Amino acid sequence: MFLSIDSSNGYSNLLVADENFNIVSESVSDFHEKHSVLIFKQLDEIMCKAGIKLKDLKEIAVILGPGSYTGIRVSLTIAKTMSYALKTAVVGLGSLSVCAYRAVKENSGLKKITAVCYASKNRYYVSEFSSETKYFDGQIKTELLSLEELRFFLNDMEDKPLLAYGFNEENGCRLIERELKDAVADLLFLDLKDTPYFAAEYAIKGYKINGGAVFNEKYAEELSPYYVYGNGPF
Numbered sequence: 766m767f768l769s770i771d772s773s774n775g776y777s778n779l780l781v782a783d784e785n786f787n788i789v790s791e792s793v794s795d796f797h798e799k800h801s802v803l804i805f806k807q808l809d810e811i812m813c814k815a816g817i818k819l820k821d822l823k824e825i826a827v828i829l830g831p832g833s834y835t836g837i838r839v840s841l842t843i844a845k846t847m848s849y850a851l852k853t854a855v856v857g858l859g860s861l862s863v864c865a866y867r868a869v870k871e872n873s874g875l876k877k878i879t880a881v882c883y884a885s886k887n888r889y890y891v892s893e894f895s896s897e898t899k900y901f902d903g904q905i906k907t908e909l910l911s912l913e914e915l916r917f918f919l920n921d922m923e924d925k926p927l928l929a930y931g932f933n934e935e936n937g938c939r940l941i942e943r944e945l946k947d948a949v950a951d952l953l954f955l956d957l958k959d960t961p962y963f964a965a966e967y968a969i970k971g972y973k974i975n976g977g978a979v980f981n982e983k984y985a986e987e988l989s990p991y992y993v994y995g996n997g998p999f
Contacts, residue, residue, distance in 0.1 A: 766817055767969055768825045768847075769961035772800055772840040773832025773860050774882065775933035776958045779807045781815045781822075782965040790814035793958050800839040808843070822853050826968035828960060829857040830991030831890045831907055832882070837990045848985045856968045857988045860931065860960065861907060865894035867963045868929040868953050875927060879919065879949070881941070882931040882957070889915055893926070907991070912944055919948035929953045931960070 766789065767782050777800065780791035792807040812819065827844035830837045841857070848855035861880040868878045878894045892907040910918060919926070928949040930941050938954045946952060 766815065766821050766823060767965050767972070768822050769827075769965035769968070770804070770825070770840045770844055771828040771860070771957075771961045771964065772804060772836035773828045773830050774836075774931070774957040774960065775833070776960075777803050777807060777836070778958055778961045779804065779811050780961045780965060781811050781817070782962070782969065784969060786962075786966045786969060788962060789817075791961075800836055801843075804839060804843060819847065819851055822847075822851065824854040824856065824968055824972050826856050826858060826961070826964045828860050828863065828964060829989070830860060831884070832860050832991075834990075841988065841990055845985055845988060854972070855985050855988065856971065858964050858967060859907075859991060860957075861890060861892045862894065863960050863964050863967065864929045864931045864955055865892075866967050867955055867959075868927060870963070871953065872927065877924070877926050878929050879922075879926040880929045880931070881915070883934075883937050884909055887911060891915055891918065912940075916945060916948055919945065925950040927951045927953060929955055931955045931957045933957045 769780050771778050776793055776795065778793045781789045783789055790811040792810050794803060825844045825848060827840050844855050847853060860882060864880040865878045869875050876895060880892055880894060882890045884890050888909050888911055890907055891910050926949055928945065930952060932938050932954060942952055
């Protein structure tokens with residue numbers, strides 16, 4: 766079984782999936798109490814629903830950001846603590862990378878993706894990805910842009926990209942569509958409550974390719990939120 770955690774984007778979402786990418790149990794919540802209190806309640810809930818114990822987990826996937834500073838710190842701390850205690854493999858994934866991965870999954874033959882998520886104060890996290898790069902490494906370092914700056918960025922591209930917009934409020938989709946539809950080839954709106962599923966699928970595929978992930982204490986120790994290693998926005 767695989768555990769996936771994401772509290773970076775306005776949702777607190779935990780799920781358990783099996784090796785065939787089937788969701789065994791899931792808990793999705795908007796934040797209505799402290800992150801740490803809520804996530805532990807959700808963890809108990811999904812483990813009970815799945816009928817398994819923590820020791821049954823083979824790998825933990827956790828979103829490193831960019832996103833909520835507090836949400837990322839809480840979920841990463843929980844994932845790393847469980848990894849140390851259980852000797853379970855842990856993998857950290859970028860929120861925009863998961864959006865790009867999902868875009869490719871839902872659009873066969875797609876090679877270039879611009880992934881966007883709302884940050885705050887009318888600014889947006891933006892990164893460009895290629896499906897031809899391993900692990901969907903960003904072609905550009907994640908930027909924090911205003912809507913006007915984002916439009917200029919898109920207009921400067923040689924070819925109009927598909928824009929994958931990760932949202933947690935649908936009214937943001939209408940604004941993006943109105944302001945950017947002429948600057949992109951197509952728009953794909955992705956509800957971020959589904960992020961843990963695609964993060965789990967991504968992690969499970971990597972686990973299988975590597976013949977079963979091995980707990981790497983050094984990697985777990987060095988695993989950091991995006992706002993640390995990204996040298997940029999949260």
